[in-house]
Amino acid sequence: MNFGDEKILASVNAENFIGRTRETNAIAAHARGERRTNALLLLHAPALGASELLRQTYDRLFRENGEVIPFYFAIKKSDKSAKQCAVRFLQTFLAQTIAFRRQDAKIFDSSPEICELTELALPSDGYWIDHLVETCLRETRLNDERAFIRQALSAPLRAAVNNTKFLVMIDNLHEAENFTGEISFIEELGEIYPRSSVNFVFAGHRRFVYEKFRGNYESMELQPLSFSESGILAESLAEEFEVKITDQTRDLISAQFVGNPLFTTFIFQAAGEKGKDLSSFQNVEKVYTNELFGGRISKFYDAFFEELSPDVETQKNFSGLIFDALTLEKEKTPIEAWQKRSGVHVAEFYRAMRFLNDNEIFRISSNLVEVSDEKEVLNDYIKVRFRLETLEENRASVFGETLSEFLKRAPETMAKFYRRSSAIGLRELLSVFNCQETPLALLDYERFKEKFKGKTDAEILAEIEKEQAKIVLPQIIYTAHTVAFYPPLKQFSEKERSAIALGFEESVYTTDGEIVWLAAEIDSKLEANREVTEFWCDRLEMVALMCNFPKNQIWLVAPEGFSPEAMEVLIQRNAFGSSKKQIELLIDHLGAADKIGLKSAADEYEMIVPMGDDTELIVAQTLEDIARRHHFAPKAINQIKTALVEACINATEHSLSPDRKIYQKFAVGNDKITITISNRGLRLADKQAKEIAPEEGRRGWGLNLMKTLMDEVKFEQVDDGTRISMTKYLK
Numbered sequence: 134m135n136f137g138d139e140k141i142l143a144s145v146n147a148e149n150f151i152g153r154t155r156e157t158n159a160i161a162a163h164a165r166g167e168r169r170t171n172a173l174l175l176l177h178a179p180a181l182g183a184s185e186l187l188r189q190t191y192d193r194l195f196r197e198n199g200e201v202i203p204f205y206f207a208i209k210k211s212d213k214s215a216k217q218c219a220v221r222f223l224q225t226f227l228a229q230t231i232a233f234r235r236q237d238a239k240i241f242d243s244s245p246e247i248c249e250l251t252e253l254a255l256p257s258d259g260y261w262i263d264h265l266v267e268t269c270l271r272e273t274r275l276n277d278e279r280a281f282i283r284q285a286l287s288a289p290l291r292a293a294v295n296n297t298k299f300l301v302m303i304d305n306l307h308e309a310e311n312f313t314g315e316i317s318f319i320e321e322l323g324e325i326y327p328r329s330s331v332n333f334v335f336a337g338h339r340r341f342v343y344e345k346f347r348g349n350y351e352s353m354e355l356q357p358l359s360f361s362e363s364g365i366l367a368e369s370l371a372e373e374f375e376v377k378i379t380d381q382t383r384d385l386i387s388a389q390f391v392g393n394p395l396f397t398t399f400i401f402q403a404a405g406e407k408g409k410d411l412s413s414f415q416n417v418e419k420v421y422t423n424e425l426f427g428g429r430i431s432k433f434y435d436a437f438f439e440e441l442s443p444d445v446e447t448q449k450n451f452s453g454l455i456f457d458a459l460t461l462e463k464e465k466t467p468i469e470a471w472q473k474r475s476g477v478h479v480a481e482f483y484r485a486m487r488f489l490n491d492n493e494i495f496r497i498s499s500n501l502v503e504v505s506d507e508k509e510v511l512n513d514y515i516k517v518r519f520r521l522e523t524l525e526e527n528r529a530s531v532f533g534e535t536l537s538e539f540l541k542r543a544p545e546t547m548a549k550f551y552r553r554s555s556a557i558g559l560r561e562l563l564s565v566f567n568c569q570e571t572p573l574a575l576l577d578y579e580r581f582k583e584k585f586k587g588k589t590d591a592e593i594l595a596e597i598e599k600e601q602a603k604i605v606l607p608q609i610i611y612t613a614h615t616v617a618f619y620p621p622l623k624q625f626s627e628k629e630r631s632a633i634a635l636g637f638e639e640s641v642y643t644t645d646g647e648i649v650w651l652a653a654e655i656d657s658k659l660e661a662n663r664e665v666t667e668f669w670c671d672r673l674e675m676v677a678l679m680c681n682f683p684k685n686q687i688w689l690v691a692p693e694g695f696s697p698e699a700m701e702v703l704i705q706r707n708a709f710g711s712s713k714k715q716i717e718l719l720i721d722h723l724g725a726a727d728k729i730g731l732k733s734a735a736d737e738y739e740m741i742v743p744m745g746d747d748t749e750l751i752v753a754q755t756l757e758d759i760a761r762r763h764h765f766a767p768k769a770i771n772q773i774k775t776a777l778v779e780a781c782i783n784a785t786e787h788s789l790s791p792d793r794k795i796y797q798k799f800a801v802g803n804d805k806i807t808i809t810i811s812n813r814g815l816r817l818a819d820k821q822a823k824e825i826a827p828e829e830g831r832r833g834w835g836l837n838l839m840k841t842l843m844d845e846v847k848f849e850q851v852d853d854g855t856r857i858s859m860t861k862y863l864k
Contacts, residue, residue, distance in 0.1 A: 152362030164300035176339035177355035219285040306337030357392025374405030458504040465501040560632035561729035609636035661691035666699040749781035
């Protein structure tokens with residue numbers, strides 16, 4: 134049976150699952166045994182789509198119908214004990230295994246009992262399945278709960294003895310925290326699987342999983358979507374829910390929800406249901422505000438507090454504590470202070486605090502509770518809930534004031550995002566310092582300006598290495614954003630624009646050899662003046678004093694360097710001052726471009742070519758030059774060119790374009806190239822059947838061909854035509 138792209142366990146179509154190709158490929162490679170161990174931990178913060186990632190991987194392996202049988206099992210909140218969960222584990226394993234062997238996903242829909250499943254098994258599987266079921270039933274009759282649980286959980290291991298390969302994916306491990314009974318589900322898993330040869334993935338909230346599983350495990354931490362991936366997701370959701378957006382609102386949604394796919398989806402679902410467009414900041418914030426006042430986002434966080442405690446007063450007490458930490462205390466608070474104000478018994482209090490910590494509502498470290506002001510959606514929810522429930526303020530008044538606040542914040546959010554995006558990566562740059570002998574002119578702006586300003590990069594690099602004045606950089610052993618050491622600094626600068634580096638001079642590991650570099654990137658359209666230079670020297674000297682860094686080096690970076698008066702200040706303070714050009718040259722000198730992510734921002738190229746007359750060959754040659762410049766392998770270049778040529782031919786032959794032009798954009802990042810091809814006059818709905826199953830031989834570029842040549846393929850209907858995005862990763 135050929136499933137094509139039919140969903141099996143996944144909730145979204147594969148082509149609409151944005152930004153997780155690398156992770157899906159990694160888990161698929163793990164299934165084939167290509168990793169160092171058979172154990173893989175998938176760590177994630179709540180609401181980042183880990184379950185969907187595993188379900189997508191399951192569907193992919195199921196459709197491939199290869200040697201590896203995928204098994205996906207998610208622990209549910211409704212599972213109350215290890216035994217109850219183990220029964221469902223065994224039933225799910227048998228159902229999925231038999232469905233895979235028969236290539237019949239309908240078996241999932243019928244939810245057969247264990248005894249019914251034995252009758253559905255293929256004859257070749259009948260013996261081991263019957264033996265497994267009989268063993269589990271015997272343990273049940275003997276009322277040996279631990280033995281039954283072990284037998285059920287080890288079912289994939291027993292099946293693997295019959296020369297069958299499995300990938301076992303166990304999801305939502307954090308839900309096992311509240312199981313009743315003496316037997317620990319997590320401990321049993323930890324005893325059974327690491328000792329086996331079966332490849333497995335344990336997935337759950339990162340703080341919980343990291344605490345429970347330590348040792349010889351490889352781990353993969355799921356990150357939020359990147360800004361560009363969030364934008365692609367927003368565009369995909371806008372099409373799916375028929376919601377109008379603009380480039381500006383797409384960027385606002387991407388920045389405001391910080392790459393969270395769930396909250397992004399919520400916004401578009403809400404807008405689509407209410408027939409609202411998201412074409413202005415006002416509309417985006419109005420839909421978002423409605424989400425906080427009883428929408429999906431509100432219900433998402435309500436569920437946390439309901440699981441925390443069924444008692445409404447207890448929920449109010451904890452939300453009040455978090456609100457105070459956000460608005461009044463703004464610093465780490467002793468956990469004892471929270472306990473006194475919580476209104477619950479000690480045992481219940483610490484259970485609740487572990488739950489909130491594991492779900493990243495806050496962080497507990499060394500008996501101190503820290504609430505982050507960077508979790509904007511959570512903080513907005515807490516503030517709204519506190520005002521409505523605890524202060525009992527008028528709902529209409531709170532709604533209006535909240536919406537007004539969000540509208541004022543929206544442009545600030547974008548400005549802050551753009552400033553963070555433009556940061557040069559001081560922390561990452563400092564981390565590559567390792568006793569390199571470096572021309573002083575790369576750190577000293579006065580020396581650089583006198584000898585090199587105005588020359589080309591090639592001329593500077595050729596001459597600067599001949600400089601007699603050198604400095605030996607320290608060996609840096611640890612770096613962090615300055616606000617991690619001294620939180621008050623965040624009122625003056627984004628955390629990405631200042632860093633502290635701990636190290637040793639010339640790798641001399643003595644107290645006298647210790648040194649701390651304090652660096653900050655400062656704003657100035659022209660050369661930084663005396664006042665701003667003094668201000669930042671004062672700030673960093675205060676950090677050094679408060680953090681007890683007696684031997685330190687201050688380093689300021691300004692885009693256009695420093696005025697003569699500012700240089701006098703730097704000399705007096707024994708500080709370095711550099712321009713952005715010096716930083717670029719220093720990065721090149723140290724060979725640190727990849728380390729600091731200098732290539733992470735995509736280089737974009739755009740072309741508009743007429744249809745016909747073999748213009749696709751011109752495009753292909755241009756693309757080849759671009760791909761070679763960015764070090765793509767010859768095989769990958771040929772695959773990209775083939776996909777591009779076929780796309781151009783199809784656009785030419787089937788388009789009803791009035792302007793007879795093809796619009797193309799090539800975006801090249803540090804690890805991938807994304808090609809976007811647009812034309813006017815042809816919509817997928819008009820040509821979908823022909824597009825997917827072309828009838829004209831080589832002149833059709835079917836979906837299967839595109840997926841074979843490229844790593845990601847996405848079709849989109851735009852207002853007056855069709856757009857296809859194709860991505861190839863640099864591997």
